[in-house]
Amino acid sequence: MRAAAAVLAAMLLASCAQLAPHREAPLDLAQFVAHAGDPRVRHEPGAEEFAGRVAALLPAAIAQVEAGHYRAFPAPVTVHVCGSDECFARHVPGAARLTAAVVYDNRLVLAPRLFDREPQRLYPILVHELSHLHLGQQLGHYTMRIPVWFHEGLASLVASGGGADLVSEDEALHAVGAGEHFLPEAAHDESMRRGADDSRLRITMFYRQSMMFLAHLRSLGEDEFRKLLLVLQDREPFDRAFATVFGASALQLALEFFGRLRCRQGACAAPAGAP
Structure with missing residues (x-):
């Protein structure tokens, strides 16, 4: 029983959305507010502390992706931080099984579980999602040009x-x-x-x-x-x-x-x- 539960948990906590490109209108993220310390990080009202953690990690995470892809980000980076599960569910399809996602149109959204339940995964998942964003800025959201x-x-x-x-x-x-x-x-x-x-x-x-x-x-x-x-x-x-x-x-x-x-x-x- 415990083994089965562990497998189910691993499936539910997969890091990011494998979301096919589609042609919906871009998400309305106007309710997210810029973090005072770094406006590249925008957060759900009330999630200032979560956003502050991302702001502290973001410069190193961007540098790691640019080194790993051998190229700088071609456009500004913005990270959206949800402070509640309801926020994440509104903005990310299939949110229950995810910790983060880059959704149409290249919008990076982090789930609250990375802050209150899985804080040790925040930095590596942030880097993972920034890698998707980096390619998405150049080739289109989760482009099918690449397997x-x-x-x-x-x-x-x-x-x-x-x-x-x-x-x-x-x-x-x-x-x-x-x-x-x-x-x-x-x-x-x-x-x-x-x-x-x-x-x-x-x-x-x-x-x-x-x-x-x-x-x-x-x-x-x-x-x-x-x-x-x-x-x-x-x-x-x-x-x-x-x-x-x-x-x-x-x-x-x-x-x-x-x-x-x-x-x-x-x-x-x-x-x-x-x-």
């Missing part, structure tokens, strides 16, 4: 595990050894969004495995990884950019990566989903 696994793997990597923290690397390795892991598409389809459900993974496991694969790509060469991120931010098509930089497709490198992880656990076999 979901890359979006979430990059955000978790830049945040030093933020967003992927509800699943340990050991748990992820165990899942890989059992053949339970995601694989990129042979060709990225910009008309479809494939996430954790398509790989039959919990969101939290999907984030961790995506981060591990992105860390592996970076380990193949920092210069190559930097080049890939920069050309993607310059709107180069994903498959062409990836193949040009690494000389192979994302699927090929993922098959090799997860295959090696399985072998290290004595489970050498063709990776799940291999052609």
Whole structure:
């Protein structure tokens, strides 16, 4: 019973919304007021103390994202802080299972649970969401030009595990050894969004495995990884950019990566989903 409850909790507390772009009018956030110490942080009336915590963390968080993406934010950063669950539910679809989200149109909203129930996650989740905002400012909100696994793997990597923290690397390795892991598409389809459900993974496991694969790509060469991120931010098509930089497709490198992880656990076999 306790194990089942833990799994359910992990699913409910996934860090951020995987919200598809849509064409609704931008949210009305006029009721949020600017924090006196840093107007980039806006808060629900009464949540001044929460906003103050964000204001203290924001400069370092922005710098961490800009270093991890190899590029400065192209537009001003604004963070909206909810002081109540009701506020977060009004502004974020599916709010009950989230701690934060970047919603249409590139509006970053933090839930109160990051302040009163999970304060240790505030900074890493802030960095994770700022990574989404950084790409969104350049390419559009949660753009389908980039696969979901890359979006979430990059955000978790830049945040030093933020967003992927509800699943340990050991748990992820165990899942890989059992053949339970995601694989990129042979060709990225910009008309479809494939996430954790398509790989039959919990969101939290999907984030961790995506981060591990992105860390592996970076380990193949920092210069190559930097080049890939920069050309993607310059709107180069994903498959062409990836193949040009690494000389192979994302699927090929993922098959090799997860295959090696399985072998290290004595489970050498063709990776799940291999052609």
